[in-house]
Amino acid sequence: MDIVESKQISEPIKSEAQISHLALDIGGSLIKLVYFSTNSDSSASSSSKDSVAVSSGNEGRPVLEGKLHFAKFETAKINDCIDFIRSKQLRLSGFQKHGAPAGEKCTIKATGGGAYKYADLFKEKLGICLDKEDEMDCLVAGSNFLLKAVHTEAFTYMDGQKEFVQIDHDDLYPYMLVNIGSGVSMIKVDGPGKFERVSGTNVGGGTFWGLGRLLTKCKSFDELLELSHRGNNRVIDMLVGDIYGGMDYTKIGLSSTTIASSFGKAISDNKELEDYKPEDISRSLLRMISNNIGQISYLNALRFGLKRIFFAGFFIRGHAYTMDTIAVAVHFWSKGEAKAMFLKHEGFLGALGSFMSYEKHGFLNLKVHQLVQQSPVDASRGGDKIHDPPNGELNENQSIDCSICLS
Amino acid sequence: MDIVESKQISEPIKSEAQISHLALDIGGSLIKLVYFSTNSDSSASSSSKDSVAVSSGNEGRPVLEGKLHFAKFETAKINDCIDFIRSKQLRLSGFQKHGAPAGEKCTIKATGGGAYKYADLFKEKLGICLDKEDEMDCLVAGSNFLLKAVHTEAFTYMDGQKEFVQIDHDDLYPYMLVNIGSGVSMIKVDGPGKFERVSGTNVGGGTFWGLGRLLTKCKSFDELLELSHRGNNRVIDMLVGDIYGGMDYTKIGLSSTTIASSFGKAISDNKELEDYKPEDISRSLLRMISNNIGQISYLNALRFGLKRIFFAGFFIRGHAYTMDTIAVAVHFWSKGEAKAMFLKHEGFLGALGSFMSYEKHGFLNLKVHQLVQQSPVDASRGGDKIHDPPNGELNENQSIDCSICLS
Numbered sequence: 154m155d156i157v158e159s160k161q162i163s164e165p166i167k168s169e170a171q172i173s174h175l176a177l178d179i180g181g182s183l184i185k186l187v188y189f190s191t192n193s194d195s196s197a198s199s200s201s202k203d204s205v206a207v208s209s210g211n212e213g214r215p216v217l218e219g220k221l222h223f224a225k226f227e228t229a230k231i232n233d234c235i236d237f238i239r240s241k242q243l244r245l246s247g248f249q250k251h252g253a254p255a256g257e258k259c260t261i262k263a264t265g266g267g268a269y270k271y272a273d274l275f276k277e278k279l280g281i282c283l284d285k286e287d288e289m290d291c292l293v294a295g296s297n298f299l300l301k302a303v304h305t306e307a308f309t310y311m312d313g314q315k316e317f318v319q320i321d322h323d324d325l326y327p328y329m330l331v332n333i334g335s336g337v338s339m340i341k342v343d344g345p346g347k348f349e350r351v352s353g354t355n356v357g358g359g360t361f362w363g364l365g366r367l368l369t370k371c372k373s374f375d376e377l378l379e380l381s382h383r384g385n386n387r388v389i390d391m392l393v394g395d396i397y398g399g400m401d402y403t404k405i406g407l408s409s410t411t412i413a414s415s416f417g418k419a420i421s422d423n424k425e426l427e428d429y430k431p432e433d434i435s436r437s438l439l440r441m442i443s444n445n446i447g448q449i450s451y452l453n454a455l456r457f458g459l460k461r462i463f464f465a466g467f468f469i470r471g472h473a474y475t476m477d478t479i480a481v482a483v484h485f486w487s488k489g490e491a492k493a494m495f496l497k498h499e500g501f502l503g504a505l506g507s508f509m510s511y512e513k514h515g516f517l518n519l520k521v522h523q524l525v526q527q528s529p530v531d532a533s534r535g536g537d538k539i540h541d542p543p544n545g546e547l548n549e550n551q552s553i554d555c556s557i558c559l560s
Numbered sequence: 561m562d563i564v565e566s567k568q569i570s571e572p573i574k575s576e577a578q579i580s581h582l583a584l585d586i587g588g589s590l591i592k593l594v595y596f597s598t599n600s601d602s603s604a605s606s607s608s609k610d611s612v613a614v615s616s617g618n619e620g621r622p623v624l625e626g627k628l629h630f631a632k633f634e635t636a637k638i639n640d641c642i643d644f645i646r647s648k649q650l651r652l653s654g655f656q657k658h659g660a661p662a663g664e665k666c667t668i669k670a671t672g673g674g675a676y677k678y679a680d681l682f683k684e685k686l687g688i689c690l691d692k693e694d695e696m697d698c699l700v701a702g703s704n705f706l707l708k709a710v711h712t713e714a715f716t717y718m719d720g721q722k723e724f725v726q727i728d729h730d731d732l733y734p735y736m737l738v739n740i741g742s743g744v745s746m747i748k749v750d751g752p753g754k755f756e757r758v759s760g761t762n763v764g765g766g767t768f769w770g771l772g773r774l775l776t777k778c779k780s781f782d783e784l785l786e787l788s789h790r791g792n793n794r795v796i797d798m799l800v801g802d803i804y805g806g807m808d809y810t811k812i813g814l815s816s817t818t819i820a821s822s823f824g825k826a827i828s829d830n831k832e833l834e835d836y837k838p839e840d841i842s843r844s845l846l847r848m849i850s851n852n853i854g855q856i857s858y859l860n861a862l863r864f865g866l867k868r869i870f871f872a873g874f875f876i877r878g879h880a881y882t883m884d885t886i887a888v889a890v891h892f893w894s895k896g897e898a899k900a901m902f903l904k905h906e907g908f909l910g911a912l913g914s915f916m917s918y919e920k921h922g923f924l925n926l927k928v929h930q931l932v933q934q935s936p937v938d939a940s941r942g943g944d945k946i947h948d949p950p951n952g953e954l955n956e957n958q959s960i961d962c963s964i965c966l967s
Contacts, residue, residue, distance in 0.1 A: 181803040181820060182827055229828035270805030287811060335798055335821035350812045352859075352893070356763075356852055359798050359824025367775060367826055367833045367841075374827075391742055391766050396588040398677030404694060405757045413588060414742035417766025419774055420589055420781075421636035426774045426833075434774075445763055445852065452759075452859035486759070 172241040173217075174511060174557065177283070178291065178503035179267020181335035182359055182374075183467055184226045184234045185504040188241070189557055191219040214558055221508070221521075221553040223501050225467070228267060235278050260284040264291040264507040291506025293340060293348045296330050296463065298509055299498055302521040303553060307463065307494045310476035311484075318494055329454040332502060333466035335359030337446055339453050352453045354446065358468030361442050368438070369431035377435050378472055384436030389429060391417025415441035436474075443475050447482025451491055460491050467500035498551055518558040579648040580624075581918060581964065584690070585698065585910035586674020588742035589766055589781075590874055591633045591641045592911040595648070596964055598626040621965055628915070628928075628960040630908050632874070635674060642685050667691040671698040671914040698913025700747060700755045703737050703870065705916055706905055709928035710960060714870065714901045717883035718891075725901055736861040739909060740873035742766030744853055746860050759860045761853065765875030768849050775845070776838035784842050785879055791843030796836060798824025822848035843881075850882050854889025858898055867898050874907035905958055925965040 175188035226234040263275075263283040272283045299306045300320050307318045330340040330348075336359060339352040362374045371377040387410075393402050394409030395418065401409045415437060419429075446464075454462050462483060469475050476495055483493040498505065511517050582595035633641040670682075670690040679690045706713045707727050714725045737747045737755075743766065746759040769781045778784040794817075800809050801816030802825065808816045823844060826836075853871075861869050869890060876882050883902055890900040905912065918924050 181798050181824055227828075266800070266803030266805065266807075266809070269807055270803065272805075288809070289812060335803070335824045335827075336819075352855075354852065354855065355797070355819040355822045355824075356848060357821050357824075359821030359827055360848070363796070363798075363821070363823030363826035364771070367823070367836070370832070389770070390762070391588050391770075393673070396673030396677065396742070398673065398679075400673075400676055402673070402695070405696060412743075412762040414764050414766030414770070415762045416770030416774070417588055417742045417762075417764075419770035420742075420766055421634075425777070429774070441763060441767070445761065448759075448761065449856060449859065452856065452863070455863065456859070 174508065174517065175238065175261055176504055176508035176511070177261065177263040177268070178507055179228060179263060179265040179271060181266065182228055182362065184228055184231065184267065185501050186224045186234070187501055187504040187508040188222050189219055190222055191217055216556050216558045218556045221555055223498065223551050225500065231271060231274065235275070238279060262286055262507045262510050264288050264503050286507050286510045288503060289338065289340060289348065289350050291503045291510070292330065292332050292338065293342055293346070294506035294509050295502035295504070296342065296465065297345055298505055299496060299502070300325055303497070306497050308497070309492060309494055310480050313473065313477070327457070327459055329450065329459040329462040331446065331450045331462060331464045333357050333446060333464065333468035339450055341457050341459065351457070352449065354449050356442055356445055358466065361438055361468065365435055365438055368426065368434045371431065378470060380432045381435035381439045381474060384430065384432035384434070386433065386437040386440050388433040389418050389437045390415050439475060440478050443478035444482045447479040447493065448486050451483045451486045454491055455487070461494060462491060463494050463496055465496045465499040465502050469495060469499050519555060520558065521553055521555040581915065581924065582645065582668055583911055583915035583918070584668060584670040584675065585914055586635060586670060586672040586678060588673065589635055589769065591635055591638065591674065592908050593631045593641070594908055594911040594915040595629050596626055597629055598624055623963050623965045625963045628962055630905065630958050632907065638678060638681065642682070645686060669693055669914045669917050671695050671910050693914050693917045695910060696745065696747060696755065696757050698910045698917065699737065699739050699745065700749055700753070701913035701916050702909035702911070703749065703872065703903070704752055705912055706903060706909070707732055710904070713904050715904070716899060716901055717887050720880065720884070734864070734866055736857065736866045736869040738853065738857045738869060738871045740764050740853060740871065740875035746857055748864050748866065758864070759856065761856050763849055763852055765873065768845055768875065772842055772845050775833065775841045778838065785877060787839045788842035788846045788881060791837065791839035791841070793840065793844040793847050795840040796825050796844045797822050846882060847885050850885035851889045854886040854900065855893050858890045858893045861898055862894070868901060869898060870901050870903055872903045872906040872909050876902060876906050926962060927965065928960055928962040
């Protein structure tokens with residue numbers, strides 16, 4: 154996320170928005186936020202205004218109509234995140250622990266390693282306690298929630314074609330969840346709260362961005378990703394044809410254009426780093442890492458007989474080449490047996506799971522409106538546009554219409 | 561291999577050595593040679609001299625006593641290899657095809673993609689035809705030969721301890737062979753000539769050397785490897801503790817020192833490439849790639865229930881940290897169920913298999929003396945010292961005592 158985007162996100166979504174029930178996922182590279190807003194500045198007990206319907210829910214408890222919103226910040230710029238939360242003038246009522254006197258102790262749900270690392274900072278700067286939730290619990294809760302509640306959440310991507318997949322709620326489990334953040338977690342999900350982290354790899358989004366930054370001097374992850382769009386990996390990768398004099402190695406099914414060795418051409422070219430185009434470096438790196446994740450994910454899915462692999466995490470960013478490489482890797486290694494799928498809210502599984510733990514602990518009930526409103530965002534204002542993928546298509550408005558019932 | 565080593569290898573092993581039956585493996589990064597030498601300048605039919613015993617074998621065919629020698633060159637410096645072969649004044653008798661008039665057509669066995677790519681160059685410069693053998697066939701033949709014929713070939717490496725493994729010839733198969741060259745091949749071996757290339761990865765030795773060269777400006781693979789010896793990967797890798805504020809993530813068994821994201825720390829440090837020590841970069845890169853290969857190898861061994869995984873190829877070079885990382889990866893991911901083993905002649909499987917194809921085609925019979933002579937090499941001369949691993953222990957003299965029976 155570059156500075157311009159960060160500013161956009163820091164703007165209030167609507168000037169009169171009322172924010173409550175914010176939850177965090179503080180990872181190694183990024184902080185992800187999920188929060189609920191109504192379009193009214195009225196409290197839960199006041200009358201409805203604008204499009205916000207406040208009605209009586211079960212047992213007469215107030216129901217708020219509104220949206221779930223998503224935002225992200227670089228972990229290295231955590232103060233921007235703190236300023237954002239402060240600027241939202243959070244209604245604290247929803248965050249107080251049961252039985253605690255008003256204004257005494259404000260807590261917000263948080264997951265990821267940063268919930269531990271930055272607990273003191275949140276206390277000091279905002280007077281907020283971070284109520285820690287387990288990272289894997291949250292990823293799985295977020296994933297299960299999205300796959301069940303949001304109609305157009307999961308999709309396949311092949312040959313540039315995105316296709317939404319309708320999930321049969323009775324046939325969701327088991328599946329493999331691959332969350333690609335700075336590192337990668339691979340989780341076998343067997344049901345609500347039933348899962349096992351079966352594998353992972355330390356070659357993930359942090360590797361792409363860390364190595365990419367050193368090799369190209371790019372200033373942001375998105376800039377590096379954008380560069381890859383125009384690059385040609387064959388400039389640096391050693392292909393089968395480079396070794397075999399342009400021929401295929403047909404006996405074992407490797408065509409001349411198969412990558413034999415990522416970055417392998419750099420060993421014999423009499424070129425320095427500066428002689429390579431950043432575009433080509435970015436492309437090779439993205440392909441190497443995406444393909445590697447696809448391969449290890451498939452091998453783990455195979456162990457447990459899982460045919461469906463959902464890829465999430467902020468490494469992907471709805472980026473066509475990333476998804477295409479992952480999908481092709483899964484297809485190639487599984488000989489078409491397994492299928493890669495992607496999630497529209499890819500980066501927010503942990504934060505959503507963290508948000509949902511309010512529900513788990515009896516603070517609220519969340520009811521998502523089945524059809525996600527794909528309302529156009531006013532581009533001049535930025536709004537809750539989270540990132541700007543090169544293909545411009547995905548994630549333009551990820552907010553989710555829902556109602557919450559305060560308990 | 562740097563220039564100094566290249567010169568060392570180009571020196572004749574002994575001035576009076578008689579070379580015959582040379583075979584090649586021309587890969588993407590390196591050319592590997594295996595050749596037989598006697599210590600006499602006498603031909604097979606002449607009387608024995610020095611330590612070379614020439615006797616009558618089966619059916620009165622001449623038997624030559626001598627050694628198998630190994631050498632390597634960078635593929636990018638293929639002319640050095642051609643000069644080396646020319647300087648050896650190869651006795652051509654052993655290379656002629658059956659029935660061809662003497663001096664008419666000289667062929668040598670060759671495998672690897674370069675056997676196709678450089679066929680014309682060998683014809684033009686040396687008048688030699690490269691008789692192509694399949695790369696996987698040769699790797700497996702070389703591996704089977706070494707594991708059966710050489711007593712101290714396979715060893716485990718753990719916590720800095722090398723331990724030779726005695727292979728029961730009746731219990732060798734099946735096993736997994738992982739050959740790490742520029743790219744990586746993973747082969748399930750079920751018996752002599754019975755095998756399947758089940759997987760591979762394009763993140764291999766070419767990736768280490770290619771990326772390492774771009775990141776550190778090192779002039780040779782061995783220099784890069786040597787650097788890694790003094791490096792600290794924690795300077796650049798993002799550890800679990802970096803995310804969790806120094807804590808372990810105990811619930812899923814990740815200690816604070818586990819690498820969460822290779823090169824992940826480079827995303828938030830305000831450092832340029834020049835601000836990192838090449839030693840640390842090399843260490844992180846070596847660990848990332850070795851660990852990744854270990855993980856993918858184990859996952860593939862698991863698919864086929866293979867407990868023994870032999871790692872070979874010139875990426876390893878008897879390097880302690882590489883072997884340790886691979887062994888730890890296999891141990892970690894298999895929860896101690898599978899075992900990584902290494903081969904003393906790691907880089908020469910393909911070349912050996914190529915050499916043995918003379919036998920397959922009825923040109924000679926090879927009989928290895930069971931005990932490998934670990935004769936000291938005169939360091940001042942270089943001799944057949946192939947490479948100079950940082951620990952100085954392995955591969956000091958890889959030559960194999962044997963006799964060949966010309967048929």
